Amino acid sequence: MKILLVEDNPDDVQLTLRAFKKSNIGNEVIVAADGQEALDFFFGENGAASRGGDALPALVLLDLQLPKVNGIEVLKKLRADDRTRLLPIVILTSSREQVDMLNGYAYGCNSYIRKPVDFNQFAEAVRQLGLYWLVLNESPGTNHGL
Amino acid sequence: MSDDARDLERLEQENQALRKRIADLESGRSAPEEESTSSWKLIVHEAPVCIAKVALDKRFLSSNKEFQVFLGYTEEELCLKTISEITHPEDTGIGMAEIMAVVKGEIKTSRVTKRYVRKDGGIVWGEVSINVIRNESGQPMYLLAFILDVSERRKVEEMTRLSAERMKALLHLNQLTSATLQEIADFALEEAVRLTRSSLGYLAFLSEDESVLTMHSWSRSAMAECAIIDKPIVYPVASTGLWGEAVRQRRPVLTNDYAAANPLKKGCPEGHVLMTRHMNVPVFDGNRIVIVAGVGNKSEDYGDEDVQQLTLLMEGMWLLLERKRAEDAVRTLNAELEHRVLERTLELEASTKELEAFSYSVSHDLRAPLRTIDGFSLALLEDCADGIDDDGKDYLRRIRAATQRMGLLIDDMLRLSRISRAEMVIEKVNLSELAWSVVHDLEKTQPGRRVRIEIAKGLEDRADPKLMRIALENLLGNAWKFTGRRAEAAIEFGATTDEGKRTYFVRDNGAGFDMAYVDKLFTPFQRLHSMQEYPGTGIGLGTVARILHRHGGEVWAEGQVDHGATFHFRLQR
Numbered sequence: 001m002k003i004l005l006v007e008d009n010p011d012d013v014q015l016t017l018r019a020f021k022k023s024n025i026g027n028e029v030i031v032a033a034d035g036q037e038a039l040d041f042f043f044g045e046n047g048a049a050s051r052g053g054d055a056l057p058a059l060v061l062l063d064l065q066l067p068k069v070n071g072i073e074v075l076k077k078l079r080a081d082d083r084t085r086l087l088p089i090v091i092l093t094s095s096r097e098q099v100d101m102l103n104g105y106a107y108g109c110n111s112y113i114r115k116p117v118d119f120n121q122f123a124e125a126v127r128q129l130g131l132y133w134l135v136l137n138e139s140p141g142t143n144h145g146l
Numbered sequence: 147m148s149d150d151a152r153d154l155e156r157l158e159q160e161n162q163a164l165r166k167r168i169a170d171l172e173s174g175r176s177a178p179e180e181e182s183t184s185s186w187k188l189i190v191h192e193a194p195v196c197i198a199k200v201a202l203d204k205r206f207l208s209s210n211k212e213f214q215v216f217l218g219y220t221e222e223e224l225c226l227k228t229i230s231e232i233t234h235p236e237d238t239g240i241g242m243a244e245i246m247a248v249v250k251g252e253i254k255t256s257r258v259t260k261r262y263v264r265k266d267g268g269i270v271w272g273e274v275s276i277n278v279i280r281n282e283s284g285q286p287m288y289l290l291a292f293i294l295d296v297s298e299r300r301k302v303e304e305m306t307r308l309s310a311e312r313m314k315a316l317l318h319l320n321q322l323t324s325a326t327l328q329e330i331a332d333f334a335l336e337e338a339v340r341l342t343r344s345s346l347g348y349l350a351f352l353s354e355d356e357s358v359l360t361m362h363s364w365s366r367s368a369m370a371e372c373a374i375i376d377k378p379i380v381y382p383v384a385s386t387g388l389w390g391e392a393v394r395q396r397r398p399v400l401t402n403d404y405a406a407a408n409p410l411k412k413g414c415p416e417g418h419v420l421m422t423r424h425m426n427v428p429v430f431d432g433n434r435i436v437i438v439a440g441v442g443n444k445s446e447d448y449g450d451e452d453v454q455q456l457t458l459l460m461e462g463m464w465l466l467l468e469r470k471r472a473e474d475a476v477r478t479l480n481a482e483l484e485h486r487v488l489e490r491t492l493e494l495e496a497s498t499k500e501l502e503a504f505s506y507s508v509s510h511d512l513r514a515p516l517r518t519i520d521g522f523s524l525a526l527l528e529d530c531a532d533g534i535d536d537d538g539k540d541y542l543r544r545i546r547a548a549t550q551r552m553g554l555l556i557d558d559m560l561r562l563s564r565i566s567r568a569e570m571v572i573e574k575v576n577l578s579e580l581a582w583s584v585v586h587d588l589e590k591t592q593p594g595r596r597v598r599i600e601i602a603k604g605l606e607d608r609a610d611p612k613l614m615r616i617a618l619e620n621l622l623g624n625a626w627k628f629t630g631r632r633a634e635a636a637i638e639f640g641a642t643t644d645e646g647k648r649t650y651f652v653r654d655n656g657a658g659f660d661m662a663y664v665d666k667l668f669t670p671f672q673r674l675h676s677m678q679e680y681p682g683t684g685i686g687l688g689t690v691a692r693i694l695h696r697h698g699g700e701v702w703a704e705g706q707v708d709h710g711a712t713f714h715f716r717l718q719r
Contacts, residue, residue, distance in 0.1 A: 011518035018525060065510055094510040094517070096560070117513055117553030118546075119521040 001058035001134060002028045006038040006074065007092075008066050015119065016061070016092075016126060023127030027134060030057065035069025038062075039077060042084055049083040056087065059133045062109070064093040064100055072103050079108040088133050153294055157275060160195060161255075161292060168279065196272070196293035202249065202286060204229040216272070216295050218265035229291075234261035234269060241274060248278050249286050259296065269446070271300040305451050308341050312455055315341070316462040327467065331363050334463035335439070339365045341459065342452040344441035346419060349460075350381070352428075352435050356393060357383055359438060368419055389426055392438050398427040398457070402447040423448055429460045437464055498567065505563050512556055520549040551683075555671070558685035562670060565692055570610045572697075577605040577614065577650065581639045584618045588626045597629060602640035607648070607717055609697055617693045620686040621652040621713050627680055628656030628711065647716060655710040659703075667703055690715070 032038035048055040064071035090111040196213035237260040244256030272293040315337040339347040346368035425448040426440030629635035666672040670688035705711035
């Protein structure tokens with residue numbers, strides 16, 4: 001079960017990976033550095049969407065402020081496609097602006113998490129996230145081999 | 147009974163008495179002829195009514211004293227005149243048909259009112275009744291004319307009529323609310339010409355320092371007659387001829403003999419309307435002359451009543467112009483204000499958008515590096531602990547503490563800006579219940595603390611419930627925090643009413659503060675206590691002040707070091 005991390009800040013990538021490690025989440029993490037890379041991952045030539053099954057990540061962690069194509073656009077495109085419509089997508093962002101939250105939920109994210117400054121709190125958030133979405137949550141994908 | 151009717155009745159009675167007397171004379175029923183004739187003559191001569199005997203060809207045969215006084219002729223002079231010759235040229239046709247009818251016996255008496263021209267040229271009004279005297283065989287012998295001098299009455303009637311017309315004109319003026327200045331001035335001028343029975347008129351405005359007259363309008367008749375092509379518009383008062391006298395003498399000036407030599411007259415330019423009579427008046431606003439209005443070429447002399455007509459009409463016009471000017475000024479001001487409000491609103495909207503963009507970037511861009519600093523400081527502490535000594539670890543911990551504090555400051559700053567931007571929903575709020583709910587939350591954070599809480603019952607007011615909750619959270623939260631070191635902590639929330647205004651208060655017996663710094667309390671990020679003693683970002687009271695200001699209210703504080711603090715607030719000023 002793979003995790004797709006869509007994040008342009010390499011520091012944040014490092015810290016997120018470290019938080020997974022600390023929480024003993026050993027899943028493979030694929031990093032997309034901007035919105036276009038994320039879309040390519042799914043819909044590019046021989047992309048994950050066309051291959052389906054294990055090629056699709058079990059969880060997408062999506063930043064909002066992204067170069068080229070922003071997070072909300074990525075979310076819209078993933079939700080518009082039948083093959084990725086049901087993927088668990090968690091918005092992981094610095095922003096707590098109401099407009100971002102409203103847009104996130106309006107376009108169908110599963111959770112909206114604001115990255116805390118305190119790394120310990122951040123690590124805790126990532127741990128709970130992994131535990132919830134990768135272990136506790138029953139998604140149609142895991143049950144029916146979508 | 148009206149004067150008119152009374153006069154008529156008197157005339158009729160006198161008429162009847164005389165007719166009876168004539169009948170008596172003719173029937174020879176009276177006393178001796180001689181005596182009766184002389185007494186008849188006396189009566190006729192002294193009667194307070196004009197009596198004349200007129201031949202059927204309208205020549206005067208004889209007249210009494212009153213008649214001679216009425217027209218200014220002697221008996222002899224009158225006997226050389228006919229009725230037509232003493233009648234005003236415009237009125238010669240009046241009553242002629244009636245006299246014919248009387249002579250023919252179709253009617254008994256002819257009664258008309260007409261003008262006569264006196265010997266001195268003056269015009270008088272007479273109410274005439276004419277009977278025919280017949281001989282025994284019924285042949286008309288001569289006419290008997292009775293004339294009552296009604297000049298005074300006519301004058302009063304004319305004045306009443308002109309006053310009524312002036313009132314109508316003024317009323318009409320006042321209804322010209324949507325007319326232009328030119329239309330109003332033109333209307334008033336035409337009315338002034340008509341009401342003074344003049345044939346031309348003009349209207350000029352006087353400059354503020356009363357030195358320059360600016361011709362505003364000429365009556366249509368003057369325009370039609372005037373042959374001067376480029377009429378001057380501006381006239382300095384000092385060098386203006388006769389018509390400037392109204393300003394120089396500050397009173398109406400009447401010139402009924404325009405042709406006569408007058409040292410004030412400068413002479414008229416070629417093509418100027420021929421003037422026979424002239425009158426003009428200054429129109430005052432307080433002590434200042436604002437308008438000079440003039441009329442000319444009335445067929446009779448100008449008199450006081452013309453001055454009155456012209457003055458009252460022009461004063462009425464000036465009042466209307468002033469009112470219009472005031473209204474226009476208000477309208478212009480309103481439009482300007484509206485425009486300015488619109489401009490400000492747009493500016494405000496732009497700055498609000500800017501603020502939103504700023505908040506957004508603060509919340510995202512400033513927090514990201516903080517997270518990196520904190521995250522990697524921790525990574526150093528955890529992953530490279532062996533290579534760092536205790537001092538180094540202390541430094542790293544300080545870096546992390548400062549980073550996290552900065553994160554809190556940014557969050558508080560954003561919260562404050564959100565409170566300023568939040569849409570307000572004013573409704574009835576039970577502040578007592580709200581305060582209890584806040585206190586219960588506080589008790590949950592520190593269940594071990596013993597604090598005596600006193601909250602007045604039933605404090606209801608109109609406010610935004612969400613914002614008021616935040617305000618009470620901050621005020622009660624402060625009280626809770628600053629009584630943290632008291633063994634017998636006490637917090638009170640209540641209200642007092644003074645002159646109908648309700649003032650709420652939150653009182654505690656905590657650490658208090660020095661009144662010298664009271665002004666700094668409500669400034670965001672200003673703190674009066676050290677972080678070690680009482681942690682916090684210093685945003686709480688700034689938030690409270692902003693919430694109350696948004697409600698149109700205010701907040702102030704009282705305190706003493708170590709003796710607690712009281713925060714008062716009002717929802718309306």
